[in-house]
Amino acid sequence: MIPIAKPYLDTSDAQNAYDTILTGWITQGPKVKEFEEKFAEYTGAKHAVALSNCTTALHLAMIVAEIGPEDEVICPSMSYIATANAIRYVGAKTVFAEVNEQYNLDIEDVRSKINARTKAILLVHQIGMPADIAAFKQLCVEHKLILIEDAACAIGSEYQGEKIGVHSDLVCFSFHPRKVITTGDGGMITTSREDFANRMRVLRQHGMSVNDRVRHLSDKVIMEDHVELGYNYRMTDIQAAVGIKQLEKLDLIVTERRKIAEQYLQAFKNIDCIRLPKEENGYRTNWQSFSIYLKPNCPISRDELMQKMLDNKIATRRGIMTSHRETAYKEYCNGLVMPISEDLADRSILLPLYYPMAQEDINTVIVNFIKMITA
Numbered sequence: 001m002i003p004i005a006k007p008y009l010d011t012s013d014a015q016n017a018y019d020t021i022l023t024g025w026i027t028q029g030p031k032v033k034e035f036e037e038k039f040a041e042y043t044g045a046k047h048a049v050a051l052s053n054c055t056t057a058l059h060l061a062m063i064v065a066e067i068g069p070e071d072e073v074i075c076p077s078m079s080y081i082a083t084a085n086a087i088r089y090v091g092a093k094t095v096f097a098e099v100n101e102q103y104n105l106d107i108e109d110v111r112s113k114i115n116a117r118t119k120a121i122l123l124v125h126q127i128g129m130p131a132d133i134a135a136f137k138q139l140c141v142e143h144k145l146i147l148i149e150d151a152a153c154a155i156g157s158e159y160q161g162e163k164i165g166v167h168s169d170l171v172c173f174s175f176h177p178r179k180v181i182t183t184g185d186g187g188m189i190t191t192s193r194e195d196f197a198n199r200m201r202v203l204r205q206h207g208m209s210v211n212d213r214v215r216h217l218s219d220k221v222i223m224e225d226h227v228e229l230g231y232n233y234r235m236t237d238i239q240a241a242v243g244i245k246q247l248e249k250l251d252l253i254v255t256e257r258r259k260i261a262e263q264y265l266q267a268f269k270n271i272d273c274i275r276l277p278k279e280e281n282g283y284r285t286n287w288q289s290f291s292i293y294l295k296p297n298c299p300i301s302r303d304e305l306m307q308k309m310l311d312n313k314i315a316t317r318r319g320i321m322t323s324h325r326e327t328a329y330k331e332y333c334n335g336l337v338m339p340i341s342e343d344l345a346d347r348s349i350l351l352p353l354y355y356p357m358a359q360e361d362i363n364t365v366i367v368n369f370i371k372m373i374t375a
């Protein structure tokens with residue numbers, strides 16, 4: 001069976017976790033600090049704050065951006081549902097906008113949904129493909145909005161020659177095993193704002209005024225205070241130890257993923273009943289997922305195609321979901337119809353892509369896909 005994805009973990013990840021466990025310091029300690037420093041260096045951001053996952057990162061981003069019950073935040077319905085949920089955690093209203101052919105937010109539809117209550121735009125870099133950050137930054141300046149990036153899938157991707165993580169003040173990443181590098185579960189926020197970084201470090205640890213590392217190293221007794229309503233959104237040092245080693249492999253992983261994607265693009269370029277993903281100038285994706293859109297003239301339905309691929313021992317997945325059609329949002333969205341997002345979600349298929357993927361398996365995917373789509 002060819003799986004849809006597989007994390008690239010090796011003995012160096014395991015050894016660093018092992019060594020960390022034996023130090024006796026296994027949460028929110030020196031390894032977390034080291035991972036944060038290396039992550040900031042990698043992305044080019046001033047600060048990086050490690051968290052338990054990307055969903056908690058998005059929640060803290062909402063809090064430091066001071067988004068609350070009076071506010072609206074615009075995001076795509078077409079995204080993993082955590083994007084939309086994070087807005088509701090702070091009592092704000094999630095407002096869905098449509099996406100373009102690369103599954104990224106349609107700026108004109110976003111513009112049409114801005115009103116006096118709009119406080120922020122939550123921009124998703126879909127399955128690793130950067131959105132047009134500069135255009136959205138400009139829109140935010142015009143309307144005095146805050147830009148928050150959901151870069152859950154976009155570690156190692158680049159926009160206008162710079163790594164995702166450096167372009168705005170709240171960029172949220174995930175290290176779930178379905179992403180390009182993993183710590184089991186885990187998350188990170190990058191920012192250039194020291195006040196944001198400091199507050200998020202307090203919020204993630206129950207609102208405590210002093211962190212354990214500082215208290216441990218102090219030769220004076222420090223009495224902590226809990227300065228505001230906080231959370232337990234800590235990353236463990238065991239996770240961070242794995243993350244440090246994963247980060248060292250990230251460029252290799254992205255390079256190799258790009259070679260596989262290139263093979264798919266070449267092999268499928270003359271099939272006219274599909275639309276392939278496209279990397280425009282100035283955009284460099286990590287290909288967290290490879291999604292193909294089946295045009296209406298396709299001789300096979302998406303669901304049939306998935307089953308036939310599975311019959312040939314090739315796992316596929318439906319494309320990116322829509323949130324507004326999920327049960328948790330049906331009442332909330334009150335019958336909202338989003339034709340473009342729904343069509344893209346219903347007609348897209350994800351193909352296997354991971355490193356290392358045997359050339360024989362890449363060939364098997366290509367041969368079977370072509371056979372079934374042109375039958």
Ligand SMILES: *Cc1c(COP(=O)(O)O)cnc(C)c1O
Pocket residue numbers: 053054055056079080082083124150152153173174175176186187
């Ligand atoms: C995976 C994902 C999340 C959630 O990340 P977790 O680390 O699992 O909380 C949020 N947004 C998007 C776009 C994702 O793909």
